[in-house]
Amino acid sequence: MDHLLSVKNLEVAFFTKDGKVSAVNSISYTVDEGDTLGIVGESGCGKSVGAMALLRLLPTPPAKIMGGEVVLQGQDLLKLPQSQMHTIRGSKIAMIFQDPMTSLNPVMTVGKQISEAVRVNLGLGARECRDRTIEVLSNVGIPRAVDRLGDYPHQFSGGMRQRVMIAMAISCRPKLLIADEPTTSLDVTIQAQIVDLVRRLQQDLGMAVIWITHDLGVIARIAKRLNVMYAGKIIEYGPIKSVFAKPQHPYTMGLLGSLPRIDSNSDQELQFIEGAPPDMVRLPKGCSFAPRCKFRSERCLVEEPQLVGVGDDHMAACIRLPEIHAQ
Amino acid sequence: MINYTIRRFVGFAFTLILLSVFTFALTRLVPGTPWGNKAQIPLSDEQEAIFRARYGMDKPVTTQYLVWLRNAVMFDFGRPFTAPELSVMQLIFKSLPYSALVGGLAAIFSLMFGMLLGAVAAAKQNTWVDAAITSYSVFIGTIPSFVMAFLFVFIFAQKLRWLPAGGWGLDHHLIMPVLAYALPGTGGIARWTRQCLVEAMSSDYVRTAYAKGLRQAAVVSVHVLRNASIPLITSFLPIFPSMMTGSIFIEAVFGLPGLGKYFAQSASNRDYPLVLGITMFWAFLIMTTYFLTDILYGVIDPRVRITDEK
């Protein structure tokens, strides 16, 4: 079966004044047509960097893609020269970002920004671009879209701005939408609206979605499969129901355990994971999570764990799985 | 937009009034009379009384202010001691074209060269080119224009004998003054240009532009340059009046027929009317430019004018 997107052993490093940072350490995953993949992890675990690497949006003086394959419909994107990437961006893969206020050009009207995308990717004339712009703006739920074409980003509210960004992203009907923390800076109620909007658009357009967040509540609402990342590696992945119901990796267990639940007693203490994320310049030997893991053993500090299967397409990278889950 | 313009204008008018009060206060600071014992031509008491009445110095302060203000509005600042056959304004207008020409040309050169350097530095960020341009910028600004002028005369006039050491002419006589005046400013302009460009280039909306599928040329011209030009234009416009009015040191060194000649003399002659007149006139010019720049800013940056209306 052919996947829409197949990422194999992607490695991204940053060369900074303080040394080499291995932001993404050989990750592999696949996305099928119409699929929804969630990527969760703490800040700095490499989830955004990994996503931006797919579209080669990383600034290449400090960043460098060290190796791997990114195959989109049979074509390895990493082998494309930078000057050709514009044929993929916007038209085949689109991306939306966290802060819609800074991600939209403040001195350009919203209508023009969307029309620009349509014109560049689909080569339509001015009138058709305008029509398409109105169409997508209405589609994402902007009322009286025609009147708002000449408005500037600062004249919209936060949630509306993100809708504008989504409109811009889907205007050319991409096969894959990458959403990098699109709801993090929004109100909870608006968050739900945006998530539902993306779900509806996904169904209507047959689009695959990669949704990146650190918010487990949001991901539960939209993702079908989940990658859990830590320190630049995917330490667990699988169908979301399986990962939520039976988390395997101690980190995942810690993440889920730290969520307050509606059905818990009010005097139960919130669990948290001790310690702090590692310094990415000096990663510890062995398992990067070991220093914070309450199940660690001496072997954990030496051996790097590989992904092992624990169920139906559900894998986790930990050498102590049998002992941890011996019940 | 109208609202914005009106508010700016009110501010401008108020500042002008402040300027007039300040300048008038300065006039009151002149100690004694300009024709006292230390003057070149001592006067008898009656002659002094006549002069006092003539200059209206026998009336109360507020009246004097209003009289002065009325004159100032008509740009009448009296007569300079150094050249009493002319009024201050006549003197200014006689020499203004030369100062404006030298200053204007220097401003144009400074801006063009400085912006070019800044753009190159931004394009080649973090390479040796960038570092070299930054070092140049820091260094060039530390050389006062009159030192630069001296250096130029020494190298090009004396040693190489390529250019004349002084004098006026609409030809190669202009080269050294303009260059000496323009060069120190290029450093600051280059740095500010680089900064504005880099800020625009590393912004999120540029990332979005690439993510949309735009090519580099389109991103740079439509998004980077457009956005960077807003802070650039608004900070570079005032350079013109400020350079046109500040060429005084250069003129003194090169002997150009601008105000510089009178400026240097007015120091030793205690020519208060001239200095005050120039001060007020220059300040007025510069403030007007700031005001116009503000209006322009409102036109080109929609954030400014639209928040005002809503």
Next chain:
Amino acid sequence: MVVGVDKLGLSDTTENVEYATFWAGAWRRFRRNKLAVYGLGYVFAIFLIAIFAGLLAPYPYDKINPRFALEPPSLLHPFGTDALGRDLLSRIMFGARPMLMVGLLVNIASLVIGVPIGLVAGYAGGVLDWVVTRLIEMFSALPWYLVALFLVMVLNPSIENLIIALTVTAWVGPARLVRGMSFSVREQDYVEAARALGIPTFRIVVMHILPQIAPLLLWSFAAGIPASAMAEAGMSFLGMGVRPPEPSWGQMLAESGQYWQYWPHMFAFPAGMIVITVLAFQGMADGLREAMDVNTNV
């Protein structure tokens, strides 16, 4: 087998985070900038020279010796002599004084005047702020050299009067910066919290706002020095600075006017000192800006 923390000696594997204070971190960054460090060293040296000029200078700066007039650099006079036979090296050493004094004092005075005005305007807002902004606008439009020239003419040329004259237009710089910053700091949550707790305004300003703007002020001070120093050179060049025979580099430049074409040393040394000194201060100010990571476009 799960082992406890201490038995595994885990403190070696987890990186110890350095909790440096802001100033310690800034100093480290400052040290990385070569120009800034050399600048600092030079500034230190020139201050010492200026202060101890009386002891260091080989000759008194006003010792006239017509027999040795207009001599190029020699063993006896390492920088040569001027038109009156005065030793240039000594005059250069003493000439540092006016520039440094003006540089320091004008900026200190500007801070003393400008900071409170800026703070009040920025924090209080409203009409008061509007008026202060108009005032700042007015002073910004005035050509500083004209106002300074006028005031020195009125008060008679001397170092003290020059300092006063320059301060009259210089206070605007810090005031503008401080006003801008206190405007933004005032909106911060911790200031609102302080207000809600009933902390008196004065305390809020001094204990919460000032520390936030301190780095910006330090930079403003450091960056103002080269500007004031150049102003002193320019004014002395016009004869509106120190009274002769006390030397100032700007004044020495003017004195060299008739002679420098044949005796370039009279021009080269004062000009060189001006450029190097201003450069050193500028380098320091830039280094400070980078080290403290201040945004100077407020």
